[in-house]
Amino acid sequence: MPGTLPRFPSMPSSFLSSLPRGINPPSLPRGISLPSLPSMPRGVTIPSLPRGMSLPRVSVAMSSVTEAPRRLLQDCCSVLDHQTPAGLCCCCWALRPRYKRLVDNIFPEDPEDGLVKANMEKLTFFALSAPEKLDRIAAYLSERLTRELNRHRYGYVCIAMEAMEQLLLACHCQSINLLVESFLSTLRLLLEADKPHLHILATNSFVKFANIEEDTPSYHRSYDFFVSRFSEMCHTEHEDTDIQNKIRVSGIRGLQGVVRKTVDDELQVNIWEPRHMEQIVPALLVNLQQHTHTNSESPAEQTEVCFRELLGRAAYGHITNAVRPVLMHLDSHSLWEGRSFAVQCFQIIMYSIQPQHSHLVIQQLLGHLDANSRSPASVRAGIVEVLSEAAAIEATGSVGPTVLEVFNTLLRQLRQSVDYQLTGYYDGKRETTSSEEKTLQDAVIKTIGSFANTLPVYQRSEVMLFIMGRIPVPGMYPALGSPNAGFEGSRMIQVMLLKSLLQVSERYGSSNLLTALPSSFLEPLLSFTLMEDPEIRLLVLSILTSLIDRRHNAPRLTAAAASVTFDVSVLQRKEDRCSRQDNLFIRKHAQRLYRHIYLTCKEESSGRSHYQALCALLAVVCVELTNEEVTVDLIRLVLALQELALSNQECLSVFNRCGVHAVCAAFLLLLSQLGPPPPLHQHVTQVIESRQSSAPHLLPQDLFCDKPRLPEGELKVDEDFLFAQSKICEALTGSSYSAHAERFNTPYTPQITDEDRLSKRKSIGDVISLQIDMDPEYCDTEQKPQTEQITFETLKNAIEDRGSVAEDERRRMQIPRPCDLLTTVTPCLVVKVVEKFQTAPFEEIAAQCGARTSLLQSKLDHIFDLIIRPPPSPSGHSPPRSTPLYEMKFPDLCVY
Numbered sequence: 054m055p056g057t058l059p060r061f062p063s064m065p066s067s068f069l070s071s072l073p074r075g076i077n078p079p080s081l082p083r084g085i086s087l088p089s090l091p092s093m094p095r096g097v098t099i100p101s102l103p104r105g106m107s108l109p110r111v112s113v114a115m116s117s118v119t120e121a122p123r124r125l126l127q128d129c130c131s132v133l134d135h136q137t138p139a140g141l142c143c144c145c146w147a148l149r150p151r152y153k154r155l156v157d158n159i160f161p162e163d164p165e166d167g168l169v170k171a172n173m174e175k176l177t178f179f180a181l182s183a184p185e186k187l188d189r190i191a192a193y194l195s196e197r198l199t200r201e202l203n204r205h206r207y208g209y210v211c212i213a214m215e216a217m218e219q220l221l222l223a224c225h226c227q228s229i230n231l232l233v234e235s236f237l238s239t240l241r242l243l244l245e246a247d248k249p250h251l252h253i254l255a256t257n258s259f260v261k262f263a264n265i266e267e268d269t270p271s272y273h274r275s276y277d278f279f280v281s282r283f284s285e286m287c288h289t290e291h292e293d294t295d296i297q298n299k300i301r302v303s304g305i306r307g308l309q310g311v312v313r314k315t316v317d318d319e320l321q322v323n324i325w326e327p328r329h330m331e332q333i334v335p336a337l338l339v340n341l342q343q344h345t346h347t348n349s350e351s352p353a354e355q356t357e358v359c360f361r362e363l364l365g366r367a368a369y370g371h372i373t374n375a376v377r378p379v380l381m382h383l384d385s386h387s388l389w390e391g392r393s394f395a396v397q398c399f400q401i402i403m404y405s406i407q408p409q410h411s412h413l414v415i416q417q418l419l420g421h422l423d424a425n426s427r428s429p430a431s432v433r434a435g436i437v438e439v440l441s442e443a444a445a446i447e448a449t450g451s452v453g454p455t456v457l458e459v460f461n462t463l464l465r466q467l468r469q470s471v472d473y474q475l476t477g478y479y480d481g482k483r484e485t486t487s488s489e490e491k492t493l494q495d496a497v498i499k500t501i502g503s504f505a506n507t508l509p510v511y512q513r514s515e516v517m518l519f520i521m522g523r524i525p526v527p528g529m530y531p532a533l534g535s536p537n538a539g540f541e542g543s544r545m546i547q548v549m550l551l552k553s554l555l556q557v558s559e560r561y562g563s564s565n566l567l568t569a570l571p572s573s574f575l576e577p578l579l580s581f582t583l584m585e586d587p588e589i590r591l592l593v594l595s596i597l598t599s600l601i602d603r604r605h606n607a608p609r610l611t612a613a614a615a616s617v618t619f620d621v622s623v624l625q626r627k628e629d630r631c632s633r634q635d636n637l638f639i640r641k642h643a644q645r646l647y648r649h650i651y652l653t654c655k656e657e658s659s660g661r662s663h664y665q666a667l668c669a670l671l672a673v674v675c676v677e678l679t680n681e682e683v684t685v686d687l688i689r690l691v692l693a694l695q696e697l698a699l700s701n702q703e704c705l706s707v708f709n710r711c712g713v714h715a716v717c718a719a720f721l722l723l724l725s726q727l728g729p730p731p732p733l734h735q736h737v738t739q740v741i742e743s744r745q746s747s748a749p750h751l752l753p754q755d756l757f758c759d760k761p762r763l764p765e766g767e768l769k770v771d772e773d774f775l776f777a778q779s780k781i782c783e784a785l786t787g788s789s790y791s792a793h794a795e796r797f798n799t800p801y802t803p804q805i806t807d808e809d810r811l812s813k814r815k816s817i818g819d820v821i822s823l824q825i826d827m828d829p830e831y832c833d834t835e836q837k838p839q840t841e842q843i844t845f846e847t848l849k850n851a852i853e854d855r856g857s858v859a860e861d862e863r864r865r866m867q868i869p870r871p872c873d874l875l876t877t878v879t880p881c882l883v884v885k886v887v888e889k890f891q892t893a894p895f896e897e898i899a900a901q902c903g904a905r906t907s908l909l910q911s912k913l914d915h916i917f918d919l920i921i922r923p924p925p926s927p928s929g930h931s932p933p934r935s936t937p938l939y940e941m942k943f944p945d946l947c948v949y
Contacts, residue, residue: 152190155179156197159216164208168215176216177223184231187224191217191235198239202246210251214239214258221262229267233274236262244282249300252286256303256310263310276311280329283307287336287352301340301352308333309359316366325371327378333363334378342386342394357401364405372406372413380421389435399439403446411447418443419462426469427480430489433466434496441500447507456512457519459504463497464523467549470494475542494549502556510563517557518574524550544586551581551592558599566638566677569600575642582649587658594653594666597646602673610672610723611665616754621726624676631680639678646674647690648803654694654713655703661757664712668753671720675727684729685785685793686801691717692778693801699770708761710768715753718744721776732784736776743773 158172180187198213217236224232236258243255259279286304291297312333315324323329337360340352367375379398388394402414422436440463473479474490505513525543563569581593598607604625612619631639650667653659675687697703698713705713718741725734741752749755750763751774782797890898 150189152176152179152186153193156190156193156216160197160209160212164206164212168212173216173219177219180220181223184224187220187231188235190220191232194220195235195239199242202242207248207251210243211254214243214254218258218261221265229265233262237274241278244279249291249296252300253303256283256286256307260306260310263314276315276324277329279307279311280324280332283311284332284336287340298352302355305337305340305352305355305359308336309355309362312359312363312366316363325367325374327374330374331378331381334375335382337363338379338382338398341398342388360401361405364402365407367406367410369410369413372410373417376402376414376417380417384425387432389439390429390431392435392438395435395439396442399443400446403443408447411443415440415443415447415459419459422466423462426466429483430470430473430479430485430493433470434489434493437463437466437493437496437500441496441503444500444503444507456508457515460501460516460519463501463504464520464550464553467494467497467553468546470497471542471545471549474545498549498552498556501553502560505557506560510561510568513557513561514563514568514571517554517561518571520550520554520557521574521577524554524577544589547581547586548588548592551589551596555592555596555599558596561600562603563600564603565634566601566603567634567641570638570642572642575645579645579649582653585656585658587656587660587663590653590656590659591663591666594663594670598666598670598673601670601677603677606676607669607673610676611669616719619723619726621723631678631683635678636680639680639683643678643683643686647686647801651690651693651697651801651803654697654716655705657705657709659709659712661712664716665753665757668716668719671716672723675720675724679728681790681793684724685790685796687724688721688781689797689801691721692776692781693803695775696800699775707763707768708756711750711756711761711763714751714770714774715756717776718751719753729790730784730788733781736780736784740774740776747771748774 155172155176159169159176161167161169176190180190194213194217198210198217201207201209201213217232217239221229221232221236240255240259243251246252283304286300286307289297289300289304291300312324324333337356340356341360343352364375379402383389383395383398399414399418403411406414418436418440422433422440425432425436470490470493473485474487477484479485505516508516524547561569578593578596581589584590606624609623650670653663653667656663671687671691675684694713695717698705698710698717718737721737722741725737744751748770750761751770755761778797782794785791785794
């Protein structure tokens with residue numbers, strides 16, 4: 054009969070329809086029958102059995118079922134619960150596809166036993182042998198995991214994920230795409246669950262997947278969900294701190310896996326887009342801020358590793374997108390004021406990115422500083438401090454193509470801070486304090502020094518000239534700062550910019566003084582030594598000392614200025630003579646430098662620090678520019694300073710006079726040990742010993758102390774306490790200095806210029822009226838004839854031919870000259886001119902040309918007289934005219 058099944062000993066005849074040939078159904082124990090089928094989903098029906106056949110409804114007690122049929126029962130239940138069979142034969146486990154049987158075999162009866170390794174090896178071998186079945190295997194594994202997840206059987210979920218991971222690791226790169234989609238969809242299910250341990254499980258699996266290198270491109274993957282979910286995990290708040298830390302660490306590792314998987318693949322999602330960076334970076338910074346480095350598994354430790362890897366993979370065009378979220382996070386959480394966390398963040402950034410990209414971070418910080426110019430001083434100071442630390446880290450790199458723009462931004466912040474300090478408001482209506490603004494100003498000055506330290510020497514020279522051009526120099530840049538700042542604001546800006554200049558000069562280190570102190574820099578700098586403000590004068594002296602001091606002896610020499618017992622062996626001295634560049638610097642600038650030192654000693658507002666700085670400057674000049682001429686000039690200058698302290702014409706206090714005497718004593722004692730003959734040292738020592746016994750107030754160690762002991766009344770100095778010019782000349786006689794000893798016969802008197810007449814000004818505003826604010830002492834009652842100046846018109850008139858009256862008449866009548874006719878008249882006139890030169894006598898042509906030559910020579914002589922004319926004397930008497938060099942007659946042996 055067609056619909057009848059053959060009878061089996063222990064199986065009901067109505068169980069199944071006919072089986073294929075060679076397939077025998079398994080037998081059940083006696084008295085045991087299959088249970089009734091549960092209800093199927095709507096729309097799904099089981100094929101009808103032949104007429105007269107039905108499945109018995111028998112309840113089965115699982116405890117009484119033996120081990121052999123138990124497996125068959127489970128498989129049948131599984132098939133009937135979750136499969137849509139095409140025929141009733143699919144209900145039989147033995148008739149299912151092989152890959153499904155292999156997948157089912159990896160699951161143990163007890164999930165605590167873990168994955169069945171032997172069966173997993175069979176599944177792996179089958180997958181490698183038939184790679185076209187990988188997508189089916191992955192889909193069935195995902196389906197099985199979903200079923201176990203819905204039943205809350207988390208042990209089997211872990212087993213299914215482990216199987217997927219092993220298949221991913223075992224498959225070749227060409228076929229891995231068949232597994233990835235099912236794998237990622239499974240991870241989404243686990244990450245959407247509400248169980249923390251499933252989140253951690255999914256994250257660990259994703260990290261393993263991210264470490265797999267793929268050769269085959271994939272055009273349809275999307276990691277947006279994983280970026281969002283992992284970032285959310287980084288912000289997790291849980292009542293259990295351990296669970297919270299584990300979830301956050303998993304989120305951080307997940308973000309690291311996303312970056313690792315996508316950053317080097319151009320076909321994947323661009324992880325550097327702002328929408329992704331604005332999720333990733335804040336998630337990392339939150340964990341970096343709220344946790345400490347307790348162990349290697351702490352969120353902060355993992356965050357720093359992930360953050361460094363992210364920045365290390367950033368290319369040139371990605372730095373901006375990676376740094377901008379950091380700035381936004383620090384702004385929104387007010388983290389600039391604490392400074393420590395902001396500095397830590399940018400230290401990580403600067404050490405992680407490629408060195409050639411460092412200037413991009415600097416530019417973003419500078420732009421952010423400008424954007425916060427109306428923020429509180431604490432915020433601006435925090436940004437500036439971060440800039441300083443970033444510049445120190447970038448010492449091996451370059452500030453970038455816009456070097457001067459960096460310093461221009463910082464100087465602009467200084468000016469704004471001065472305005473805010475004077476007005477008391479930083480945003481028009483929000484109050485600020487003077488202490489906060491001073492903190493900001495100190496931070497900006499420190500940052501300028503940090504940036505200058507990263508530059509080569511030639512760029513530091515440009516920076517110093519740039520800063521000098523921003524300082525109000527007397528007679529050159531009288532207007533500075535905002536109109537509301539006033540004179541006090543200009544003075545404060547002067548001080549701030551000079552402090553910035555000092556920061557740059559301390560790190561200069563040039564071997565050529567002509568390069569370090571060009572005329573365009575030295576002249577405006579020396580003009581500040583004539584200002585009444587003592588702070589400005591002290592800064593200028595410090596700048597000069599640091600630029601001239603190429604061997605870093607200034608700290609030792611400053612200590613020597615406070616004592617008369619100093620060992621010169623501790624100094625770093627050069628053994629050879631002055632170089633050619635040093636000699637050129639001496640000839641060009643030495644006298645100007647001496648003059649300003651002399652005039653600085655005349656200032657009544659000088660204090661202890663000023664005299665120590667003066668002594669250090671003189672000592673540095675003596676050490677760095679060692680030759681006989683410089684030594685003699687310095688001794689003449691010191692003797693002139695001694696006479697200045699004794700003069701009654703100068704309105705100097707007792708302390709000022711004692712300070713000048715102390716500077717002379719300290720410097721001569723140092724100079725006498727640097728090369729001059731021993732008799733000079735003996736004379737200096739004798740004078741100092743006399744002062745120690747009877748006039749200690751004339752020595753630096755007693756005067757430059759906290760409580761100096763000054764004599765009452767007017768200062769009286771005996772001859773024994775003074776350095777005698779005659780004894781100094783006698784000590785230098787017979788040595789190499791004797792060739793210049795005759796210069797002692799002419800006392801040093803600095804030349805007084807218009808610049809010195811304006812030295813007694815109270816503020817920068819007085820500079821505006823330079824022409825009328827003259828000292829009457831130097832103004833003559835009689836009007837002096839103006840000196841003819843050499844201008845362009847003078848040279849033009851000398852070269853232009855105006856040698857005869859006929860020529861003047863021709864010009865007056867606007868008649869062209871013969872040479873002009875060559876280009877302006879007709880060809881017939883040109884022929885006449887040529888005939889004249891061809892037919893005229895030679896004597897006539899020679900006389901005409903000779904007259905023009907004589908006139909030109911006389912005009913040139915007049916110009917030479919103007920050039921070599923000596924400058925006018927302060928007394929008003931013109932010095933005797935010396936013979937010009939070009940008129941001197943030399944012996945024949947000197948002419949080559």
